[in-house]
Amino acid sequence: MSSPTTSPPLSDSLLFPSLAVLGGQISVNLGAAIAKQLFPVIGVEGITAYRVGFSALILLAIFRPWRFRLTRTDVLNLLVYGSVLGMMNLLIYRAFALIPIGVAVAIEVTGPLAVAMLSSRRPRDLVAVACAVLGLYLLLPLQGSPGSLNPVGVAYALGAATCWALYIVFGKRAASLQGGQAVAWGMTVAAMLTVPIGVAYSGAALLAPGLILTGLAIALLSSTVPYTLEIFALRRLPQGVFGMFSAAAPAVSALAAMAVLGEHLSLMQWLAIACIVFASALAALGVRR
Numbered sequence: 001m002s003s004p005t006t007s008p009p010l011s012d013s014l015l016f017p018s019l020a021v022l023g024g025q026i027s028v029n030l031g032a033a034i035a036k037q038l039f040p041v042i043g044v045e046g047i048t049a050y051r052v053g054f055s056a057l058i059l060l061a062i063f064r065p066w067r068f069r070l071t072r073t074d075v076l077n078l079l080v081y082g083s084v085l086g087m088m089n090l091l092i093y094r095a096f097a098l099i100p101i102g103v104a105v106a107i108e109v110t111g112p113l114a115v116a117m118l119s120s121r122r123p124r125d126l127v128a129v130a131c132a133v134l135g136l137y138l139l140l141p142l143q144g145s146p147g148s149l150n151p152v153g154v155a156y157a158l159g160a161a162t163c164w165a166l167y168i169v170f171g172k173r174a175a176s177l178q179g180g181q182a183v184a185w186g187m188t189v190a191a192m193l194t195v196p197i198g199v200a201y202s203g204a205a206l207l208a209p210g211l212i213l214t215g216l217a218i219a220l221l222s223s224t225v226p227y228t229l230e231i232f233a234l235r236r237l238p239q240g241v242f243g244m245f246s247a248a249a250p251a252v253s254a255l256a257a258m259a260v261l262g263e264h265l266s267l268m269q270w271l272a273i274a275c276i277v278f279a280s281a282l283a284a285l286g287v288r289r
Contacts (some may be wrong), residue, residue, distance in 0.1 A: 014241070017233035021245040024226030024233075029105070029253040031222030033260035034214075036096050042202045042211060044093045049198020049206065050215025052089055055223035056184075056191035063180030070185075074177060081170040081182070082189020088163035089223070090194055091156045098153025100263045102254025103139055106273045107157035109249050109280060110136065111164030112242070116283040128283035135275030138268055168242060171234050183231040187223065247280030 035047045070078070095104040113132055117125055140154055174182035199206065206212075234242060250273045257263040265273070 014237065017236040018241075018245055020229040020233045021237070021242065022248060024229035025245075025249050025252045026256075027221050027229075028223075028226040029101070029249070029256040030260070031218050031220075031226075032093075032096060032101055032253065033256045035093065035218045035222065036101065036257075036261060038211070038214065038218075039093075039097050042205045043198075044097050045090070045194075045198045045200070046202030046206055047198075047215070047218065048090045048093050049195045049202070050211075051219050051222050052086060052187065053191045053195045053198070054216050054219030055227070056187040058219065058224050059180060059184040059187050059228070063184040065177075065181040065184040068177070068181055070177075070181075074174070077170055077173045078182065078185045079189055081167065081174045082186040083193060084163040084166040084170065085186050085227075086190030086193035088160050088167060089190065090197070091163060092160040095153045095156035095160060098150040099157065100254070100265060100269070101257035101261070102250055102263065102265055102273060103149065103269055104153065104157045104160075105253040106135065106139060106250035106276050107154060108160045108164055109247060109276060110158075111161035111166075112168060112247070113276070113280045113283060114161075115165050115168050115242075116280060125283055128279040131275045131279035131282065135272040135279065138272035138275065168234070171231065174231075176235075180228060180231070183227050187227065247277045251277055 031051070035051065038047055092104060092108055095108070110132060113128075117128065139149065171182070171186070174186060176182075177185075206215075230242075233245075237245075254263075254265055254270075254273060258265075
């Protein structure tokens, strides 16, 4: 009589997808810090076109998703997934151009926080909501003081937050596809949305050889690597747990911007980021697999 097989402990089964999320965050934020240096050269739209367009080509070449048949439901999920992916890239880059990267990502991460909150039913959620509200209050330009944030940049970051929440939900649905179909098709849809916008805004400047190579590097760091790691994680992590690990994004992005761009945040901004990170992690702690 053979002994029954045992499943690995939950902590072991979550280790690699958790590391994948964190690795993706490091990669995407380093790419963002490098991309911001090129905003004055070819504009936000041009950088977005590089990032998404090159990523789509790379992922199509790697995964060749056309080999597998898609159902009508798959197509609809991928259309929404890819559209919000493209808009999230464009909106957060617009925010980066107007406010510090770490602050923009702190606002953006309220999207995954909302997903985690909807996945959890614990009394501690009230504490998490209070921390998130406090963090946003400390960040948003409510007082009109000289040091307040650009309200347009804040609006772009909030739009990116909405797209990130939808990205998690529809990415979870699309993640059931074989291999890298989801991320390859999703990035292709995103490219069909953002590349024409980039060409319209930046024109022939996109064809400069030096910029093309830099754009390719940004695409690898900012999209190809992180989104492939995240789609791996989304298959194995509940939405709330994914949101918890995404909570590290503001801190990682602020450190990357400080190292690459010299963007130093005030003590109040660091406190606000800490509140939002704590709120995201606390909200996701009670989410069950």
